[in-house]
Amino acid sequence: HFLKALDEVRPAFGVEESQLRNYIRNGIIRFGDGFSKVEDTCTKLLHQVKNSEATPLLSVLLEGQSGSGLTALAAYLGMISDFPYAKMITPEDLVGYSESAKCSKITKIFDDAYKSPLSLIVLDNIERLLEYVRIGPRFSNQVLQTLLVLVKRIPPNKRSRIMIIGTTSSGALLDDLSLREAFQVCVKAPLVHGPADITKVFRELNCNIAEKDLDMIANSVDFPIGIKKLLMVIEMSSQTPNRLITFDEFMRCLTDYGL
Amino acid sequence: HFLKALDEVRPAFGVEESQLRNYIRNGIIRFGDGFSKVEDTCTKLLHQVKNSEATPLLSVLLEGQSGSGLTALAAYLGMISDFPYAKMITPEDLVGYSESAKCSKITKIFDDAYKSPLSLIVLDNIERLLEYVRIGPRFSNQVLQTLLVLVKRIPPNKRSRIMIIGTTSSGALLDDLSLREAFQVCVKAPLVHGPADITKVFRELNCNIAEKDLDMIANSVDFPIGIKKLLMVIEMSSQTPNRLITFDEFMRCLTDYGL
Amino acid sequence: HFLKALDEVRPAFGVEESQLRNYIRNGIIRFGDGFSKVEDTCTKLLHQVKNSEATPLLSVLLEGQSGSGLTALAAYLGMISDFPYAKMITPEDLVGYSESAKCSKITKIFDDAYKSPLSLIVLDNIERLLEYVRIGPRFSNQVLQTLLVLVKRIPPNKRSRIMIIGTTSSGALLDDLSLREAFQVCVKAPLVHGPADITKVFRELNCNIAEKDLDMIANSVDFPIGIKKLLMVIEMSSQTPNRLITFDEFMRCLTDYGL
Amino acid sequence: HFLKALDEVRPAFGVEESQLRNYIRNGIIRFGDGFSKVEDTCTKLLHQVKNSEATPLLSVLLEGQSGSGLTALAAYLGMISDFPYAKMITPEDLVGYSESAKCSKITKIFDDAYKSPLSLIVLDNIERLLEYVRIGPRFSNQVLQTLLVLVKRIPPNKRSRIMIIGTTSSGALLDDLSLREAFQVCVKAPLVHGPADITKVFRELNCNIAEKDLDMIANSVDFPIGIKKLLMVIEMSSQTPNRLITFDEFMRCLTDYGL
Amino acid sequence: HFLKALDEVRPAFGVEESQLRNYIRNGIIRFGDGFSKVEDTCTKLLHQVKNSEATPLLSVLLEGQSGSGLTALAAYLGMISDFPYAKMITPEDLVGYSESAKCSKITKIFDDAYKSPLSLIVLDNIERLLEYVRIGPRFSNQVLQTLLVLVKRIPPNKRSRIMIIGTTSSGALLDDLSLREAFQVCVKAPLVHGPADITKVFRELNCNIAEKDLDMIANSVDFPIGIKKLLMVIEMSSQTPNRLITFDEFMRCLTDYGL
Amino acid sequence: HFLKALDEVRPAFGVEESQLRNYIRNGIIRFGDGFSKVEDTCTKLLHQVKNSEATPLLSVLLEGQSGSGLTALAAYLGMISDFPYAKMITPEDLVGYSESAKCSKITKIFDDAYKSPLSLIVLDNIERLLEYVRIGPRFSNQVLQTLLVLVKRIPPNKRSRIMIIGTTSSGALLDDLSLREAFQVCVKAPLVHGPADITKVFRELNCNIAEKDLDMIANSVDFPIGIKKLLMVIEMSSQTPNRLITFDEFMRCLTDYGL
Ligand SMILES: Nc1ncnc2c1ncn2[C@@H]1O[C@H](COP(=O)(O)OP(=O)(O)OP(=O)(O)O)[C@@H](O)[C@H]1O
Ligand SMILES: Nc1ncnc2c1ncn2[C@@H]1O[C@H](COP(=O)(O)OP(=O)(O)OP(=O)(O)O)[C@@H](O)[C@H]1O
Ligand SMILES: Nc1ncnc2c1ncn2[C@@H]1O[C@H](COP(=O)(O)OP(=O)(O)OP(=O)(O)O)[C@@H](O)[C@H]1O
Ligand SMILES: Nc1ncnc2c1ncn2[C@@H]1O[C@H](COP(=O)(O)OP(=O)(O)OP(=O)(O)O)[C@@H](O)[C@H]1O
Ligand SMILES: Nc1ncnc2c1ncn2[C@@H]1O[C@H](COP(=O)(O)OP(=O)(O)OP(=O)(O)O)[C@@H](O)[C@H]1O
Ligand SMILES: Nc1ncnc2c1ncn2[C@@H]1O[C@H](COP(=O)(O)OP(=O)(O)OP(=O)(O)O)[C@@H](O)[C@H]1O
Ligand SMILES: [Mg+2]
Ligand SMILES: [Mg+2]
Ligand SMILES: [Mg+2]
Ligand SMILES: [Mg+2]
Ligand SMILES: [Mg+2]
Ligand SMILES: [Mg+2]
Known part of the structure; x- marks a missing residue:
């Protein structure tokens, strides 16, 4: 049963589990091969960060069409990661803040993460974090530059390791902004098919x-x-x-x- | 008689009925099939929010040409919804405010709604809320980003449910701004025909x-x-x-x- | 004699007659059929606002080439309207104010009008109020949005009725700005011809x-x-x-x- | 002799003669028919303002290539005008001021002029007053809008009359900015020819x-x-x-x- | 062994060695001829600054594709330079600062360098320092102008000499910004090949x-x-x-x- | 010997000689006819300002490719001018200042110059003073407008005379900005040839x-x-x-x- 699955993954070190759980309102249904494959890849990457000292930073871009469960999937990975620090950065949390306030909120969360030996940060709905709109096009270059740096930044603290998961439904935009190439791995979100x-x-x-x-x-x-x-x-x-x-x-x- | 109709729908829980009533200066005339069909669809959606716990959020876009009674229709739905919280957000209320003041006014109304178990918010004349003008084109990206997030935001309070009705006479614009796809359902406003x-x-x-x-x-x-x-x-x-x-x-x- | 004509139209309720009179420095000459026709149409519309309770708002756009007497004609209509509140909003009054100061000046005048049972407001030389210039093009979107809302706003006070007369020598611009469609009636200013x-x-x-x-x-x-x-x-x-x-x-x- | 000519035109009412004289460093040489014709036209216009009560405002644009003596000619007209108030507004006086400071300096000078029964204002080198540059193009819309209004503004004081002389070496620009049509008369500055x-x-x-x-x-x-x-x-x-x-x-x- | 190499190059005069070392997390592997050639050229240039009094300024642009080890290579040169003052300026250090704050941080570092008889400054990832993004394109002109001046500025102090190393993976951009021509020498970063x-x-x-x-x-x-x-x-x-x-x-x- | 040449030109009235000397780090080598011709022309112009009371202002643009010795040549002319006031305005002095601070610094230097009977001002590297960049293109219109006025401004003090030397390696840009035509004379900087x-x-x-x-x-x-x-x-x-x-x-x- 899909609800039980979530109940089993209770992070050990006091991560903000309830925050993550909020984004999985309808649980996680393992609906087929597409889903399993993505789950496998991501689990392996989580494992590498956890175990390889030579991997202080691993960044993954989760790309898929809007409504394919991107936010829930990222939250789910945060829950099963079992990392002492796990945090979602979503557009909803930042609504109404100025560009520079957004940047310092985001930077603050990364700085907190660097204090933990093992941390996971989700940048949910990157195009919305960037305040992107096709007409113009317009977006916050300040937020973009902050992300471009933070996504590639090796934790200054030598004993820290970090995993970054970004989600987006505008892969092409991220290409144009050189933001995709800042991520090391790119994973396509699964659709219900067949x-x-x-x-x-x-x-x-x-x-x-x-x-x-x-x-x-x-x-x-x-x-x-x-x-x-x-x-x-x-x-x-x-x-x-x-x-x-x-x-x-x-x-x-x-x-x-x-x- | 069309005026009686309005008199019958007196919301129970103290919603700002007089505010809504203001926007229906000449009552609602049920002028034909077109009107009935739209009324039916919307009533069904109101019903779903009221009754399905699995529907914490339902967003509807009412699209039609200027002067087709969009504002009055949305206000009318607010009145018959019988929801404890119902509120219009119209360009007239926001005239003269700065972009960011508009955003915090809008955000405040949503925050109030989340406190109610059942609420309805009308975003009237979205292109005007966005301060849109074809030349340029120009519009307030700050307001747009706020709407893009709020229209999709599931109430943080688990016991709250919300219905959002947006009205626009510039459907094409909303496409360009990716704002239409933020709404779950789209309804065309009826015209007097024949x-x-x-x-x-x-x-x-x-x-x-x-x-x-x-x-x-x-x-x-x-x-x-x-x-x-x-x-x-x-x-x-x-x-x-x-x-x-x-x-x-x-x-x-x-x-x-x-x- | 054309000067006598003006002397006869002395508004009853203390309207700022001298303000209006200023804009008719050389009186009004009824120079032909073109003039009479426009005068007729406008008189009828003034009459409707005065008498129909179902017409809380009537907006008229006076369009003509620069120098065709637009300002004087609008001021003249204000004088003969006999409305207790009549006011010109001209670029000259607003020269040197910032965009937002202009907006609040304009909004203030409308708010005052809503306090009167019957009022008339002239928006003279709209393209200048908008600080329009063809190159770019540039204009104050803040003023535009304010006008777009105010020109369509039904007085909040149920006992108030308002007539709005706009003048412009750039009809095409007003089309582009969706400002023409905000006016209910459009009248072409007469030229001396033949x-x-x-x-x-x-x-x-x-x-x-x-x-x-x-x-x-x-x-x-x-x-x-x-x-x-x-x-x-x-x-x-x-x-x-x-x-x-x-x-x-x-x-x-x-x-x-x-x- | 050309220097004597200047000595003879000593304005009666205390105008800032020395200010004007500064712009005619090398005197005025009446170098031919071209010059005489322009001098004639301008003298006639000065005469009209001085004598016709029905001419509260006369605006003249002096257009010619850079270096054709535009500034000196305008200053010379100010000197021979014999008006109690005569004032140059030049880019040099405004260098370093912000756009809005420029506007209020200019507005102030016009307001002072309206206090005099007869006044003359020179707007020297309009494209520079506008901070115009071809690339973009860029210019101060705030200054432009101020000029567009002031050049057409009839003195509010009924007993005042004003003459406005603008100089420019970018006639085409003034067309594009709708500034030329704000002037009533246009005069071409003479060149030394033959x-x-x-x-x-x-x-x-x-x-x-x-x-x-x-x-x-x-x-x-x-x-x-x-x-x-x-x-x-x-x-x-x-x-x-x-x-x-x-x-x-x-x-x-x-x-x-x-x- | 490649790690020993680093241990041997311990700068004498108290340069911020640990700062530089941070950027060489995985040591420097001398992987082939490509690497040796680049190392040779750079060593020679370091030598010239150290020894020629007629060379108060030497600026080198290290250009290569992203991930080719640009940052580590520049840090490595700083370490082996043995200069009393050596400093990295990286986007990470400047994240979250405003444009003008970035500029004064950068200027401050150069001013410090001018106080040392011999100094080396690395401008790492110039396109990121400039907050460049392809769409628009946008970048901080303020930072650009600062770099354009500082990269060419001969130390005001006659006894100072400075070496500047810039790194970039967008050579074409630097051409467009006239920033490449501000550097005296251009070196291509080596790739692992064969x-x-x-x-x-x-x-x-x-x-x-x-x-x-x-x-x-x-x-x-x-x-x-x-x-x-x-x-x-x-x-x-x-x-x-x-x-x-x-x-x-x-x-x-x-x-x-x-x- | 080329170094002696410099030693001989010691200005009499306390000009900031050392400031100028700084920009001629490697002396002035009279390398051929090209150089002699330019030196001749400039010397003649210096002479005219010094001796002709009818020449209160002389402005010269020194144009040449980057690295052709523009800055040193202009500084050299300042040194041999023997004027009581001589001053370089270079991008390096203005680095980090805001646009308006740059403008007031520049204006201040001109105001100081007007207090001297004879002065020389060098505007070095005009495109950099303007913060010009080809992409966009962008530049400081505020600085541009200040230069456009100051380069043509006759000293207000009747007893002052001024020579202005501008240097640029972007002649075409100065054309586009109408800045070249503000200079009275244009001289091409010599190259070493043959x-x-x-x-x-x-x-x-x-x-x-x-x-x-x-x-x-x-x-x-x-x-x-x-x-x-x-x-x-x-x-x-x-x-x-x-x-x-x-x-x-x-x-x-x-x-x-x-x-
Ligand atoms: N395998 C699954 N993966 C993701 N979500 C699932 C899965 N099974 C069930 N769900 C549920 O589906 C919903 C997915 O919604 P979610 O907000 O994550 O979508 P989204 O792709 O982020 O949408 P949007 O594009 O609007 O941001 C959640 O309520 C989640 O509980
Ligand atoms: N069936 C109906 N639907 C909507 N409005 C109706 C209906 N019957 C009568 N009305 C009256 O018609 C008017 C509709 O005006 P309303 O302001 O809603 O139009 P709108 O489409 O919002 O116009 P605009 O495009 O100018 O905003 C109201 O006065 C309302 O009382
Ligand atoms: N029938 C008339 N209609 C309008 N103005 C008239 C008429 N007869 C005489 N006049 C006089 O003509 C002048 C018209 O000037 P007015 O400023 O109104 O023109 P305008 O079209 O607003 O010009 P602009 O385009 O410059 O604003 C006034 O002085 C007015 O007294
Ligand atoms: N007939 C004349 N008309 C104008 N100026 C004359 C005449 N005769 C002599 N002069 C002298 O010629 C000079 C003209 O310079 P002025 O600054 O007026 O030119 P300008 O056209 O304004 O130049 P710019 O385009 O640079 O502003 C003055 O010194 C003036 O004394
Ligand atoms: N010969 C070498 N040159 C450069 N780096 C080397 C070399 N040998 C090993 N390395 C290691 O390779 C890594 C190079 O990473 P570095 O951050 O310098 O790459 P980069 O080109 O700056 O990447 P990015 O484009 O993401 O900024 C460092 O960890 C460094 O220790
Ligand atoms: N005849 C000469 N003219 C100019 N400079 C000379 C001459 N002879 C020797 N020099 C020396 O050549 C150098 C010229 O450098 P300078 O900074 O003036 O060039 P630049 O053209 O301004 O370069 P950039 O385009 O980078 O600003 C100076 O060090 C100067 O002492
Ligand atoms: Mg999502
Ligand atoms: Mg409406
Ligand atoms: Mg008018
Ligand atoms: Mg002039
Ligand atoms: Mg790097
Ligand atoms: Mg130079």
Whole structure:
């Protein structure tokens, strides 16, 4: 069961677990091979930072379309990392701050991390941290320059090691900003894809649905879909007596939801 | 009668009803199928937020041409929502504030909403909130970034649920700003269209007009027209003894009014 | 006689009549059909605001080439409106103020107007209020946004009604800024055009000129001309003994004056 | 003799004569028909302001190439105007001030002028007052807007009349900025052109030169030349024993001087 | 052994050796001819500054692709220079400072250097010091102008001599900014290239690898690779029992690492 | 001998001679006709300012490629001018100042100059004073406007005369900025060109070189070269026992030095 999974990963050293847990509101469903592969890669990298003294810094970019579960996945990695220091930096925490206030907030978190022997920082939704907008284009060069330096900065403290996970749904932008090349490894976030994946999700959620309807849904959704969007459509189509989901209602919601 | 309708929807928990009511100066006329369909969709969404704990956030974009009654419709949904917290954020309230003052006003309203178990916020006339102007183009990136985050932000308080309604007459702009994709659902505002709709409006208003003239009008206005503009033309053409509307005067006003 | 006309329109309720009168330094000459038609339309609109409770706001854009008497015409409408509150907002009053000071001056005047049951505000020379310049182009977006909101704002006070008259000689600019569509009605300012109009102007001014010369002038100026420019050329050509105007001198001044 | 001319025009009412005189370091040489014509036109305009009560404002733009004596000519007009208030506004006086300080300095001078029954203000070298530079292009929109308003502003005091003379060597720029059309009259500054003009200048200066050399020079300079540049070349070629000017030396200096 | 090399170069006069040493975390491996040539050139230049009184200033630009060991190489030159004053200026030290604060920090370091008879300053990662980003492009002109002056400035103190080493991975940018031409000498950073170089690196690191695997690796990596990237891939592929590196694992990591 | 030349020109009235001398670190070598011609022209201009009361202002632009000895030449002219006030304004003196601080520093120096009967001001490296960079392009319009005015400003004090020497290696830029036309005279800085010039330089420096080698060098450098660059290459190639220069070493350094 997907909820149990989270309960098992309780970090040992007092990391802000509840902060991370907040970003995984609907748990983590291991929905298929795509997911497993990404989980494997990331686990290996976590392991390297933990064990290799010659790796004081490891930076990973998690790239995927909006709604593919980027934020939850990064938070999840933070939880299972078991590092004494783990922290999310999200646009929501920084809303309303000036550019320079954002920069000093971010820098402060890195400085705190350098004090820990082992730390993990998530830079969630980098394009939003940068206040990016396509028209212009505009973005905060001050925040960008701060990230460009911090993502590559080896902890000044010789006994510290740090893992940095960035998430983005605008890979191309990060290329243009030379920010992608500042990350050492790049991982693509998995999408729910194919009948098996979709069925897995419905099953894990214990949905009230007839087998036949589930089959039809699993076969109709013949395109990759983000887990966040899928969960939303399932919820919309459950607004019925006994939360019974039918094929028709599901497909109607899928369309309404603008897909 | 359309005025009674409003009198019936008196929110229970002390929402700022009078504030909302202000934006519906001429009541809500249910002028046809277009209107009913939009009303249905929105009512369903209000219902989902009210009842599904798995829907902490639902965001809807109401898009339509200027003068199609966007502001009044959004205010009307606020009134019938029956939510303990309901609030309009309109350009008029923010006129004269600096960019950052606008942002903190907006953020403050969201923070208040998060304190309520159930809340509804209307972001009226988003392009004006953004201080958008086509030349340049220019707009407040600070306000934009604030909206991009707030529209997607799940209430930090686990027991809160929020519905956000945005209105705009510049859908294309919102695409360019990546603001449309921040909304989960998109609804097109209805226009008064066809003889039946037009006749309905005249009848609801109890206009002093000969049947023949009304017929001619209903058949002459063979293009979709916004309810706000239609009401204005009707009022202009009523500036006669006994407020008698004739076909000729109505058509003259329609032309003067720049259509 | 054209000067008497102004003396007759003495507003009843203490409006700043002298302020308005200042902008009509040379009186109002009813120079022809073009003028009468515009005067009619505007009078009707003033009447509607005065009498229809369903018209809390009426906004009119007076558009014409520079020197066509826009400012004087708007001031004249303010004088004959007989509204208790009537006020010009002109670039001259705002010269030297910062963008935000301009905005609060303008907002203040509207706020004052909302306190009166019936008010009229003239936004004179909008492109200058916006500090517009073609190169760039540049303009004050802060002032623009303020105008975009105020021109459409229904008085918050339910018992107030307002008429807004904007003047501009850059209609195309106002289109680009989406400011024209914020006005409900658009009226083109009249030009002095044809022998009858021109003769009328000379007669009203009691010019010292031979009939033959006047005839020749009336027939030579075969293009529409702004009343301000025409008055200027007449004055230039009167710099003679006894202020006698001849055809030759008039035509010479017309050329010098850069037409 | 050209120096006497200046001595004769001693304004009656205490105008800042010495200020004006400063800009005419080398006196005013009436070098030919071009000059006389411009002098005539300007004198007429000065006369109109002085005598016509219906002309509260007259604005003239003096346009010519750099070095054609624009500044001196405008100062000269100020001296012969005999107006109680006459004032130059030059870039040199404003060097180092911020944009807004410039604006308030300029506004202050106009406000002072409005207190006098008759005043003359010279806006010297408008493109420099605007801090214009072709690259970009850049300029102070704040100063521009101030000028656009002040150049057209009728003195608020009913008993005041004002003449405004602007000088520029960038007529095209003033077109682009809509600043030219703010002036009522436009006058082209005269150039020294043809043997007669050139001979006149040498004679007025009492130059030590052989008749033959002067003839050759007068016939060789077969292009229009600004009086300032011509005076400079004459001075350069006088750096000889007894200040004797020869044809050869003059031509050498003319070339060196970059013509 | 490459680590001993560093231990031998202990500057005599109290230079901030530990600061420099920090940037050479993995020592300096003399991996081939490319490296030796660059080392030779730089040593000669250091020698000239030390000995020629007619060379008060020598500026060298170290240009190479990101990850080619630019920072470590510059720090290494600082260490072996044996100059009494040697200092790195890196983006990391300046993160979070405003443009003008950066400038005064940089200027301060140069001023300190001028107090020493012999000094060396490293401007590391110039494009980052300039806060450069391709989009726009944007950069701090204030920092640029400071560098343009300081890189060419002869120490005011007649007894001082200075060597300046700049590093960059954006040579083209420095051309566009006229910053390259401000440097007197330009040196290309060496890459690890060919089987001999690669074998040398593995040997110096005492890697646990079978001869056969090393041979295969040395022959497979048939493109120039930066030393920093190579060291990273070696470390990744050592995350095995006994840190045994195999050909397969090495090639897998090389690919993952995005080459 | 070229060093003696400098010793002879000791200004009489207390000018800041040592300041000027600083910029001529390697003396002035009269390397050929090109140099003599420029020296002649400039001496004549200095003479005119000193002697002609009708020349209150003389401005000269010294234009040449970077490294052609612009700064030293301007300083040298200041030294031989023998004017009581002579001052360099260089980018180095202004590094780190804000735009407006730069402007007031510059203005202050001119104001001081106006207090002296005879003064000379060098504006060294104008493009750097303007903080110019090609990308954009960007530059300080505030400094530009200050220079545009000051370079043309006749000393307000009638008894003062001023000579202004500007140096630049971006003549085209100064055209674009209308700054070149603000200068009255334009002089091209001389380059070392041809065997005779080159031999002269080696001889004046008393270089230790075989005749044969010098001949070969003089004939090999068959392109114009700036004196600063040439002196640098000579110094580099002297880093040998007994400072013996050989043809081979000289050519190697010439290439290294990026020519
Ligand atoms: N395997 C999974 N990976 C990620 N999220 C999952 C997974 N299984 C379930 N979820 C749930 O899906 C949701 C993913 O939402 P999340 O906010 O992480 O998406 P996102 O890609 O960051 O969206 P956005 O682009 O809007 O930022 C969370 O509520 C999470 O609990
Ligand atoms: N069905 C309806 N929907 C919306 N408004 C209605 C309806 N029936 C009547 N009205 C009246 O029409 C008017 C609509 O004006 P409203 O300000 O909402 O238009 P809008 O589209 O927001 O205009 P704008 O583009 O200028 O902001 C209101 O006075 C409202 O009372
Ligand atoms: N019928 C008329 N309409 C307008 N102005 C008139 C009329 N008859 C006479 N006038 C006089 O003509 C002048 C018009 O000048 P006004 O400043 O209004 O022109 P304008 O179009 O606003 O010019 P600008 O484009 O420069 O602002 C005033 O002095 C006014 O008294
Ligand atoms: N007829 C004349 N008109 C103008 N100036 C004259 C005349 N005769 C002699 N002068 C002298 O010529 C000089 C003109 O210089 P002035 O500064 O007015 O030129 P300018 O056109 O303003 O130059 P710039 O373009 O540099 O501002 C003055 O010294 C003035 O005394
Ligand atoms: N010959 C060498 N030259 C440079 N670095 C070497 C050499 N041999 C080993 N190294 C090690 O390689 C690493 C080079 O990393 P460094 O940070 O200098 O690279 P960089 O080119 O500056 O990278 P970036 O482009 O990310 O700034 C250092 O850890 C250094 O100790
Ligand atoms: N004839 C000469 N003219 C100029 N400089 C000379 C001459 N002879 C020798 N020198 C020496 O050559 C050097 C010229 O350097 P200078 O800084 O003036 O060049 P620059 O053209 O200003 O260079 P940059 O373009 O870098 O500013 C000085 O050290 C000076 O002493
Ligand atoms: Mg996310
Ligand atoms: Mg609205
Ligand atoms: Mg007007
Ligand atoms: Mg001038
Ligand atoms: Mg580096
Ligand atoms: Mg120089």
